[in-house]
Amino acid sequence: MPALILTHLGERMTQKVIIFDFDGTIADTVDALVSIANRLAVEFGYIQITPKDLTILRNLTSREIIKYSGISLLKIPFIVKKVKAELKNKIHELKPIPGIKEALTELQSEGYKLGIITSNSQENVNQFLKINNLDHLFDFIYSGITIFGKKTIINNVLRQKQLKPQEVIYVGDETRDIEASKKANIQVIAVTWGFNSPEVLAKQNPNFLVDEPHKLLKVIKSC
Numbered sequence: 666m667p668a669l670i671l672t673h674l675g676e677r678m679t680q681k682v683i684i685f686d687f688d689g690t691i692a693d694t695v696d697a698l699v700s701i702a703n704r705l706a707v708e709f710g711y712i713q714i715t716p717k718d719l720t721i722l723r724n725l726t727s728r729e730i731i732k733y734s735g736i737s738l739l740k741i742p743f744i745v746k747k748v749k750a751e752l753k754n755k756i757h758e759l760k761p762i763p764g765i766k767e768a769l770t771e772l773q774s775e776g777y778k779l780g781i782i783t784s785n786s787q788e789n790v791n792q793f794l795k796i797n798n799l800d801h802l803f804d805f806i807y808s809g810i811t812i813f814g815k816k817t818i819i820n821n822v823l824r825q826k827q828l829k830p831q832e833v834i835y836v837g838d839e840t841r842d843i844e845a846s847k848k849a850n851i852q853v854i855a856v857t858w859g860f861n862s863p864e865v866l867a868k869q870n871p872n873f874l875v876d877e878p879h880k881l882l883k884v885i886k887s888c
Contacts, residue, residue, distance in 0.1 A: 686837035687783035689859025723862045727841040764878035780805040819849040843869040
C-alpha cells in the first residue's frame with residue numbers, strides 16, 4: 666500500500682473526539698438558570714442571586730460557589746432535578762451561543778467526532794439541539810448529575826466508546842470541567858463565553874483558553 670495512503674489512514678485512526686459541555690458552552694442558558702435558581706431559593710433555603718452576586722460567583726470555583734450560597738450538599742441532587750424540570754419549559758426560548766453552530770459544523774466537516782456530557786437532562790438537550798438544527802452534529806450525548814465535576818461520566822464515556830485519553834479533548838465553561846478533565850487525563854479547552862470568568866478559568870490551568878467559538882478549530886488542530 667502506498668505510503669501516502671498509509672499516512673492518511675493513520676491520521677484518520679487518531680482523529681480526536683471533541684466532548685462539549687452543554688449549558689454555557691453550546692446553549693446560552695446562564696440567564697435562564699439564574700432566574701430558575703432564584704425562584705427555588707426560598708424552597709431550598711439558599712440566597713437569591715443578585716447581579717452583584719453573579720459577578721462574584723463567576724469568579725469562584727464550584728466548591729466556593731456552594732460555600733458562598735449556603736446550599737446544603739444533601740439538597741443539590743433535588744435542586745438539580747427541579748432546575749432541569751423547570752428548564753424544560755424554557756427550551757424553546759433558549760438560543761445557541763453566537764458562533765457555536767458554525768464552529769461545530771466546521772469541526773464536523775473536518776472529520777472530528779462530537780459528543781456532549783452534561784448535568785442537564787438528555788430530553789432538554791435533545792429538544793434544544795432539534796429546535797436549533799444542531800442534532801445532526803453529535804455522535805453521542807451523556808447526561809448525569811454531578812456536583813463538583815464530571816470525571817466519572819468522562820471515564821464511563823471513554824470506556825464505553827473505547828477511547829484513549831489522548832484521543833479526547835473536552836470543551837467547557839466552568840472550573841469543574843477543567844478539574845474533571847485533568848483527573849480523567851484528557852486535554853481541556855476552557856471557553857470564556859459561559860459561566861466562569863476568564864480569570865478564574867485561567868487559574869485552573871486548562872490546556873487552552875478560548876474566547877471565541879471560531880477559534881476552536883485552530884486550537885484543536887494544534888493539539
